[in-house]
Amino acid sequence: MDKRFIAILIAVVAVMIGVFALSGGKSGTSNATFEGDPTQVQADDWAQGPADAKVTLIEYGDFQCPGCAALFPALEQVKQELGNEFRFIFRHFPLTSIHPNAMAAHRAAEAAGLQGKFWEMHNQLYQTQQVWSGVSNAPELFEGYAQELGLDMDKYRTDIASQTVFDQISKFQDSGNQLGLTSTPSLLLNGEVIPNPATIDDLRQLIQSAIDATNGS
Numbered sequence: 001m002d003k004r005f006i007a008i009l010i011a012v013v014a015v016m017i018g019v020f021a022l023s024g025g026k027s028g029t030s031n032a033t034f035e036g037d038p039t040q041v042q043a044d045d046w047a048q049g050p051a052d053a054k055v056t057l058i059e060y061g062d063f064q065c066p067g068c069a070a071l072f073p074a075l076e077q078v079k080q081e082l083g084n085e086f087r088f089i090f091r092h093f094p095l096t097s098i099h100p101n102a103m104a105a106h107r108a109a110e111a112a113g114l115q116g117k118f119w120e121m122h123n124q125l126y127q128t129q130q131v132w133s134g135v136s137n138a139p140e141l142f143e144g145y146a147q148e149l150g151l152d153m154d155k156y157r158t159d160i161a162s163q164t165v166f167d168q169i170s171k172f173q174d175s176g177n178q179l180g181l182t183s184t185p186s187l188l189l190n191g192e193v194i195p196n197p198a199t200i201d202d203l204r205q206l207i208q209s210a211i212d213a214t215n216g217s
Contacts, residue, residue, distance in 0.1 A: 032171040072126040
């Protein structure tokens with residue numbers, strides 16, 4: 001066999017392995033679709049807060065999105081302030097065309113969720129975004145986070161590469177596409193798309209207006 005051809009073949013395989021690793025161990029496609037009304041909470045949504053809360057905020061987020069990371073601490077503060085009046089829903093919406101590590105991050109969160117640690121991984125990914133966002137070995141860093149969370153690593157490695165995890169992410173991407181969303185963070189407050197708040201005070205005002213509307217004031 002021609003040595004030049006072998007060299008080219010090896011290079012192609014190396015690139016494919018790199019893509020495989022960067023994407024978290026899976027580079028296939030999914031036909032998963034979202035069934036139901038994307039403006040409403042679903043049974044398999046990642047949710048915090050009571051179902052009868054006066055206000056429900058759905059975030060379509062991308063773990064590699066700087067705007068989402070900037071919004072994260074404001075949302076955490078609002079959750080503490082409002083308590084049982086507030087319900088928060090996170091939906092996967094990785095913008096893979098501009099964020100090459102996003103899908104691997106979302107797989108890591110979803111895989112952690114299968115062991116009851118979605119929100120812990122969610123928080124870790126946003127808090128460390130600047131560490132892993134621009135590196136080529138992000139999945140290795142995510143494994144480290146999984147170990148810190150005390151996950152069963154054999155199960156984590158199986159789940160992160162599974163079609164089930166990939167389809168779950170793809171399904172919520174599809175729901176965002178059904179809503180016509182093109183950027184992150186995208187927010188729905190009590191089922192209505194709202195502008196992204198520039199400050200935590202703006203976020204508080206939007207939520208308070210929704211609470212007032214619920215109370216009939």
